[in-house]
Amino acid sequence: MVVAIGLEGSANKLGVGIVRDGEVLSNCRRTYITPPGQGFLPKETAEHHRKHIIPLIKEALEVAKMEPKDIDLVCYTKGPGMGAPLVSVAVVARTIAQLWNKPIVGVNHCIGHIEMGRTITNSDNPTVLYVSGGNTQVIAYSCNRYRIFGETIDIAVGNCLDRFARLVNLSNDPSPGYNIEQAAKKGKKFLQLPYCVKGMDVSFSGILSYIEEKGKPLLKSGEYTVEDLCFSLQETVFAMLVETTERAMAHTGSGDVLLVGGVACNVRLQEMMAQMAKERGGTVYATDERYCIDNGAMIAHAGALLYTSTGKPTPWDETFIRQRYRTDEVEVTWR
């Protein structure tokens, strides 16, 4: 039995979680929220993480009713993500590993999402749609790798939503995506937006420039409301995501879908995906905001899987960070 603590800080969320064999004992989080119309920048985000990480580790230990001596393994996010925030967390992970004299494991953030999702939902071999602020990938497992079948050829879907929110001045609290989702519920009038699917890949940048050029005047003239645009945006980008996921499923012959990443919390996306899966005789697995949003437990869980399958921690001189760490680079030793 391995008790692992996981430290995550690849973007604007800082998370610390403690996991024992897939059982989540604690999963604490702090989010760096920026004013409306602004995105988060590396320097300020890293400052936020540095300020909160020690109290957050203490909180996670308290919630789990544990002390450092009960921990067997320290896990941290090696990448992908923003450099400065990643470093701010990795430094702490290395420090506590030495301080407490525990083995350390660097974890791929995307693999963390996938493995946590598989465990929480009990899905064995799903096609995975990983959608977040920085990633948009359709992933399926084969020959010891999570292989990327489809992805965005320009910006990530979460990034598209964030930038859209900035264009129409929606609040970043609690998150731009959440506010778009709420506003979309009140939208009625559908605006045709560029729908761009290339094989199993998608492209979102055209939508943003379209909104900027055509959407803003339509708002000004009162022909469409912000709610209508939110609604049209969601219907369009999610349809693209569901379509490419379905293409990958048809290609690999798998029936189930697992939704992970921050954007996967969106209920409309879950509904659309469920409808598609139902027509194919499959099931959609989705997690709630505790797990689909970046968190520490997923890093602890994936790190523990890697550690128990190989029996080896990450060598000390490899406990650095990597801003661009692709999902398909990791050899999956635990499946």
Add this chain to the structure above:
Amino acid sequence: MGEAVLSYEYYPETLHLVLAKDVKNMPEIKSLLLNNKLDCALIKPCLVPNVFVVLQAAYKASQAKIKGKLITKTIYTEILYNLSPSKNITQSLATFGAQETDTELLLAHFGVSETLQSILSQIQGNFFKPTENIGNPEQIVKFYNIKPIESTVTPIENSVVSRIATRGVV
């Protein structure tokens, strides 16, 4: 007479095809046709690669009729129009319909053998069952604008068939 007819069951009717050669009374036939006294299509055979193309054009016409979507006046003019790469109806009918100076024609009729016989009885000529190859490949290639490079990968009739099928869609 029966052996000179190629029949194909279409829902809800049967299509009959007959190839007529050495026709002696074309002007008379033409005038009957123009006065709606001949219930058939008279196709100029030289531009038709084979039977399948006519079957296809007729199928498309019969589907359009069922759906109430005929573009031309009758199912027979629709067959001629379907065969043509042009969107101009008058021009299509003139190009694909047999003309007074012609001595050959490909007759298409939806109906039963009795109705077909009464049509054939008004044509003075020799009747043959249409075979696989009918038209003149050089004329067809030119008319449908099929470039040599296309002919290297696909038979001429397939090129024609694809053009007919996708017309109105693309």
Add this chain to the structure above:
Amino acid sequence: MDFPADYQLVKQGAEAKIYKGTFLGRPVIVKERFCKTYRHPELEAMISKERLKAEARGILRCKALGVPAPAVYYVDPDSKLMYLEEIDGSTMKDLFTSLLASDDKDAPDKLKQLSLSIGEAVGKIHAGHLIHGDLTTSNFLRHGFKTYLIDFGLSSVSTLAEDKAVDLYVLERALISTHPGSDQYWTHILASYSKSYPSGSKEVLNKFKEVQSRGRKRTMVG
């Protein structure tokens, strides 16, 4: 759709059901695009119309450019049906899968030949500014010594090197994700691509490198 009794469902793809049957006495494949209920009705109507059109156009243009594609026998836009010539061949996906797994000493050479034919087909359509839009090994059919292209629903016409580069990028990624161990054959694909598209392949390949590095350099935050 109710088909005659001799029609058999052979495949349920992502956006169409594929049936085998006969049409006016010929063996055919019928592609029935089905409604995506998850999509907004307006969006669905626009997409399904566009794709049926793109498919018809793509096939015609592909053949005109000297790359084999199945003949179209009949299109029914109302029921979103397309009747196509049945090509009695194997998909490149199946051929690659079995050849990559085989110990046959000729397998690498066969794979090379197949790769060259893929590159040639893509080079020819790009030379004629046809973008396939969904290049995967499933969408190439090998029949004798001919390589057919199928599934033109996402096709478009563009003279932009960028669009051609993305087309290649989609193919490269499909090859790598579907066929682990096929990396070496990509060079053969590119070589014959350049050969069959002498006038513009250089510019496309430069763009292709740009598209590739855009993928790798993209920040992956969150």
